[in-house]
Amino acid sequence: MTSSRRERILEAGETLMSQRGFHAVSMREIAREAGANLGSVTYHFGTKENLLAEIYARHTVPMNRRRMELLVEAERISDRRERLSAIIRAFVVPAFSASADSAGGGARFTRLRAILSMEGNETAGRIIADAFDETTHAFVEALGRCLPGADEAFITWRLHFLLGALYYTLVGGERINRLTAGRCDGNDQQAAIEQLVSATADSLACDGAAGNPRAA
Amino acid sequence: MTSSRRERILEAGETLMSQRGFHAVSMREIAREAGANLGSVTYHFGTKENLLAEIYARHTVPMNRRRMELLVEAERISDRRERLSAIIRAFVVPAFSASADSAGGGARFTRLRAILSMEGNETAGRIIADAFDETTHAFVEALGRCLPGADEAFITWRLHFLLGALYYTLVGGERINRLTAGRCDGNDQQAAIEQLVSATADSLACDGAAGNPRAA
């Protein structure tokens, strides 16, 4: 195995940073979690920023590819309402999918993106803008073909809200448990996906909408 | 003036932490930003955690009061669709209102809540759960009276998404500018409020909704 140590360090860094952010996790903690020596971490990655960059690098490409695959599939659906939901699902599912399936997405990486975008991490911000903006545009256009008459700004805002809701759900799932007194599981990813998809589909498709230009 | 120094330290801490989170900001940085000595910070607040707790403390009560005031006003509206929007607005507006108007809410404090909830900060989490869950429940119930037939879980999920979208918009407004190539200003708070309110109202009220139990 080519450097399983290196892989374990990447995973440890991803796990810890996705839970507590960039600054709250130390290199020594990452090393310990990975069962490696501190020196090995700097040997493989040089700096902490660099480690973060490599964590991002191995996820962005597979995750965007998965998204685009699902988007292409979704666009083949003729019924507009069904297609709308499928497109949104194509956006959401890769962000949740179990971390087991290769490095393509996964809830852990999405949680990392959430935290670092909130912390205003520069390294992460640069990578994300480069890697995801293009894909996001493809989704805006696909949604536009589903919703004739809706302008780009309207769709972009709602897709932006979807990402925010997705981030928050992934990070603060226990809040749902608390608020519903346990009648609802915020950490049930399947349920979260369904709720996110249906809520976004409704917000985009509702005809009597106040914010929907088609109603004007 | 009773200890304007103390006040300036609170403000400096709030400003810096709302931009970069808890761990990325040092006590010395806060002191410098406030034009105070490091010793003064520990004199007034003891520990860093304590400073954070006091930042929260002076905001939660006025902000919740403002929310409840606006909620009571909103509930007087008879037209259901109008009332729905007004209730959502009562939830959103205090989170955005300029930091100038006393300590009641303000975008800066909301951004702080966003970052710390993502970082999983314990101090913040405890305070937030204590201070906001009750108010959130009041909103869920008010929305329930607007939407007969919709169950509590449905409403709670969508209100949860609203909070996530709100957080993300407050933190990453420039993303909207980037994605719309400047045709839309993500930092225009008035526009953001309108978009948040209309999107949430649509997601809650849409009758043909896939996730809406009333459609079943």
Next chain:
DNA sequence: GGACAATTTGTACAATCGTACAAATTGTCG
């Protein structure tokens, strides 16, 4: 097996962290 590269280990460094505290200063009240 021996030579050379890749990797791991252990340790050290300067910098910065949160906190503590004595001394100096400022404010307050009789």
Next chain:
DNA sequence: CGACAATTTGTACGATTGTACAAATTGTCC
């Protein structure tokens, strides 16, 4: 003014941080 409390200042402490590097170990190819 004088006494006492409140606040500010300056400095020091031990701990932890990210990074660097020489020595030891492991792997690889001839």
